[in-house]
Amino acid sequence: MATDALDALVHDLAEDQQLIDDVVGAARADFPEVARLPWAESRRHVAALMAAGFAAFSHDSTEDPDFTSAFRFGAERAALGVPVAGLLSGVHAGRSRILEIAINRGRSAGIPYDVLLAALLKLDKFGTALEHHVIDGYRAAERDLDHDARADRIQVLRRLLLDEPDDGPALDPAQFGLAPAGRFHCVVSDAAEPGRVRAMEQTYARCGGVLAPVGGRLSGLTPRLPPTTRDEPGVLVVTTPAVRLAQAPDAYRLGVTALTAGLAGGAAGVRSVTDLAGETALAAQPLLAGFLSEDLLAGLDPGDPFHRDLVSTALAFLDRGQRLDRTATALHLHPNTVRYRLRRLHELTGFNDAGGAPVTETVRWWWALRTWLGQPG
Template identity: 65%
Template sequence: MDQPGTPPAAPPRTPAVTGGALAALVHGLAGDTRLVDEVVAAARTQSPEAARLHRQESRHHVAALIKAGCRAFLRTGEPGDDDFTEAARFGAEGAALGVPVAALLSGAHAGRSRILEIAIGRGRELGLADDVLLQGLLRLDRYGNALARHVLEGHRAAERQLNIDRRAARIRLLRRLLLGEENDEDPARFGLSAVAHYHCVVSDAADPARVRELEQAFTRCGGVLAPVGGRLSGVTPRIPGFGEKPGSLVVTTPPVPLEKATEAHRLAQTALDAARAHGTTGVCGVVDLAGQTALAGQPLLAGFLRDGLLTALDPADDFHQDLAGTAIAYLDHGQRLDRTAESLHLHPNTVRYRLRRLRELTGFAETGAQLTVLETMRWWWALWAWHRPPA
């Protein structure tokens, strides 16, 4: 019985209600794509060196780390080493791409702080008691500390594997040749000549084992390969032969003198991003990617074309997606109905019907009327910008 003059005790919160609300909070964090963007932005702002990593790969890692952490939180007991596989991989890939471990940890701490801020706000919106919210945040914080430790361990293990001391000199040299930075690394130390011509190389490889394999392959050809600007890049007198596709994308330029390496490297990077958008893998030359590279350099114009020519199409309409995909295949196959139908495993009449419906909606060319090269490029570019999945 309450003593006179004292307020009545608050009814105890049942574990089921508390646990359900806390679980709802964690589930909401695990599936929130906006949270991923917030964390990536915080990490990249806090750590400019970590921001050298490609944004899409950083986003992939952050999403995986958040999901792994939420899964571990919802289970009973403390997380085990298996819960930190993605953290160790993140650290290893940072080392493979030349990002210092301090930069990775700085970004990780900034991301963790942002998650905690968001979790506090949402927990209060759900009506969680302060003591319950505090217990949950402390557990999330312990997970964050363990995550940072595994990032560190993954980075150190990859450094040992990659022979980081010799590699640091290669990075300095390539930053001088490809980014125009001022330093005293001598190209002759690595067998490069001022009068010779070299292919510029850029790859999207990030797995430490694959990075090491590519570095060694190009070294055997007399080349120098190392992470520059968040991408494996370099110069080489010749391209090594690969018995099979190297398991990643490798873009090369024709040979250029070293004083042209900065421009060639910039072009190779643009070509790499364009090829990735098309799902290309293996070894590709920028000459083979000329069309994709030129179009990738004008994203604003691509948006104007998409919005100007295809405004009648709804991205949420599956049939409209089929129409655009069929039209892209039609243009890719020389505006031939039979080849388009074969590539899509459709009857030619189905292809003809879809193209007719697209023409009714957008004014696309009449079936059988051959578009000129420039008209083909204009429609293909608009359709690709509309149809491709968002990054």
């Protein structure tokens, strides 16, 4: 009976999406480098690590647990310049939070203390093994990446892009080709896999640029962009027009906002901030986006699948120039189905699908629909 209750507890923990959010919150609170990353990115990493840990806990004892995701996570943190002390701080905070929740739920389920203690010791054992694989991945990537003055490049870029004072002996940016009189494109990317990071650093170095991890993202300055940059699947690179070094912090902040907005919209490849101007401007006003969504779409329930279908259809309609035929083709629906959904949305919210509205009015609805759809169902 106790074994059944314990199995049910572990299964519930492994399937609990709120637990992932709790662990992410604990790691971000204890780890500034994680807190700088978008919540969705942190959540993706934590979910992968937790899945590996729970799978190891429940695995067949005749097989070795699969800690590939933990090794990859450590390697990616090294590629992004995350200090190992901070990395361990975040991992420890997450482990502590999982054990705390497991204890509380186990006691509430009436699991005997000796059974619960044995299970927690086993869970902590696999947590330790997972942590070791994170560090192994970190060290392996660190050896591969640190063949040159990477630490110096990080220091210089943090000073130029974050406007931070030098940590240690002052370095002259001109030694890295970043002359005060020059103009440089700011580059920000979500690349995290060590091989891709290293390749990008080398590609921009051949253009006279300097790339290194800054604030948990691969970032840098370059006097010119590569003439031909091969798009990497699943990787977004945002660039700005060339600016003076004095404008670099502003350009970097704009690039980070554009990167976040582009990722939210599914963008990939090499994109200029001017390509993502609309998404970037809107992403800079999250509070206003929430107000707009609440005001225009108050009659909809985010938990209602049909309402989500209505909003998805309307958003696709606006994205395709309010063309019924293009929307139907993109969604693989009959035009009459699209027409019906738009009419129902009009009845519930007042959404106008007739066309001819001012651009600003269309933007208001597009922004509200996109924001509403981003809420959890």
